Amino acid sequence: MNVIGIESSCDETSVAVISDGKLLANYVSSQEFHTNFGGVVPELSSRAHLKMVNSLFEKALTNSNITRDDIDVIAATAGPGLIGALLVGFTFAKGLAFSLNKPFVPVNHIEGHIYSPLLMENPPQFPYLSLVVSGGHTLLLIVKSETEIVKLGSTIDDAAGEAFDKVSKMIGLGYPGGPLIQQYAEKGDERKIPFPIAQTKKEYGYSFSGLKTAVLRYLQKEYEDINNIPENDLPDIAASFQFAAVKALTRNVIKALKNYDVKAISLAGGVAANQRLRDEMSDIAHRYRKQIVVPDMKYCGDNAAMIALRGMQVYNAGKTAPLNFTAFPSIPEDTFISP
Numbered sequence: 121m122n123v124i125g126i127e128s129s130c131d132e133t134s135v136a137v138i139s140d141g142k143l144l145a146n147y148v149s150s151q152e153f154h155t156n157f158g159g160v161v162p163e164l165s166s167r168a169h170l171k172m173v174n175s176l177f178e179k180a181l182t183n184s185n186i187t188r189d190d191i192d193v194i195a196a197t198a199g200p201g202l203i204g205a206l207l208v209g210f211t212f213a214k215g216l217a218f219s220l221n222k223p224f225v226p227v228n229h230i231e232g233h234i235y236s237p238l239l240m241e242n243p244p245q246f247p248y249l250s251l252v253v254s255g256g257h258t259l260l261l262i263v264k265s266e267t268e269i270v271k272l273g274s275t276i277d278d279a280a281g282e283a284f285d286k287v288s289k290m291i292g293l294g295y296p297g298g299p300l301i302q303q304y305a306e307k308g309d310e311r312k313i314p315f316p317i318a319q320t321k322k323e324y325g326y327s328f329s330g331l332k333t334a335v336l337r338y339l340q341k342e343y344e345d346i347n348n349i350p351e352n353d354l355p356d357i358a359a360s361f362q363f364a365a366v367k368a369l370t371r372n373v374i375k376a377l378k379n380y381d382v383k384a385i386s387l388a389g390g391v392a393a394n395q396r397l398r399d400e401m402s403d404i405a406h407r408y409r410k411q412i413v414v415p416d417m418k419y420c421g422d423n424a425a426m427i428a429l430r431g432m433q434v435y436n437a438g439k440t441a442p443l444n445f446t447a448f449p450s451i452p453e454d455t456f457i458s459p
């Protein structure tokens with residue numbers, strides 16, 4: 121069975137092919153130009169998706185050695201994401217399904233991230249604890265099977281990646297903030313500034329807006345002009361922020377491991393690319409004697425491999441959608457299973 125996956129929810133256009141459960145192609149085109157604007161510009165994103173989607177699709181077929189007639193299932197991200205961006209990949213996928221008369225499977229982007237560790241050679245066993253951290257979401261879940269997810273907690277304000285992006289902007293590093301903060305943090309002392317490690321009233325909840333404000337207050341107190349922070353001070357600020365963010369993320373992981381019997385732990389989403397977070401999660405897994413599966417970098421950021429995989433699972437669970445199914449910009453965070 122050949123499954124095509126298409127992703128266009130934000131600033132990555134991606135097309136993947138999974139054949140009999142094996143990933144044959146995963147092409148990703150990243151819209152680097154948004155860095156000039158300090159964030160993703162929706163209209164420019166949609167146009168760039170439109171420019172790329174067909175050529176990536178052709179390339180994915182050619183390099184998988186299959187033709188259009190070999191396609192059995194077409195899966196595409198339905199949301200959440202930027203609606204104009206989503207509609208490009210989603211409509212392309214529907215057009216394909218219509219012209220080939222093949223089943224169409226809308227995929228929840230977050231579920232793509234949640235199951236992305238299953239793309240790895242040694243996938244996590246069910247049930248696994250999953251920390252999903254991206255620019256738009258911060259979720260702690262128990263993944264019981266391909267059709268059952270239990271949400272433990274989520275953020276009550278900013279997402280983890282959003283906090284990285286905002287703090288990066290605040291200290292003049294640019295966008296996207298995560299990789300830049302990480303790069304500066306490598307040269308800094310993470311214990312230098314005791315930023316708060318937020319706790320919420322809600323069990324397993326997350327909050328990052330207090331941490332962001334604490335960084336701002338610190339800058340206002342220490343510097344006359346916060347737009348001119350000495351370059352030498354940036355590593356300590358970045359490292360101390362990253363430390364507080366990582367500790368806030370992992371504290372609930374430790375709590376969940378004490379309360380739930382899971383076989384493995386996993387980390388997914390764009391922020392899963394953070395080395396400090398990956399190291400901390402590995403330490404925790406080691407301490408609690410759990411298998412840990414963190415996807416390769418190429419499956420942490422947005423990609424179609426995870427959409428094809430999730431599409432295949434949803435199709436196997438017997439769910440397809442009519443072609444009048446529409447994309448959605450947002451979705452309640454506990455509304456799983458796709459779509």
Ligand code: KG4
Pocket residue numbers: 130253254255256257280281282284285296297298299302389390391392393394395420421422
């Ligand atoms: O999953 P993703 O590619 O897109 C969304 O679905 O949101 O995640 C993007 C987020 C951005 O906020 C970016 O700053 C963050 O992931 N990110 C990182 C790192 N690489 C990307 N955050 C921390 N450390 C990193 N190395």
Ligand code: ZN
Pocket residue numbers: 229233254255389390421422
């Ligand atoms: Zn994502």
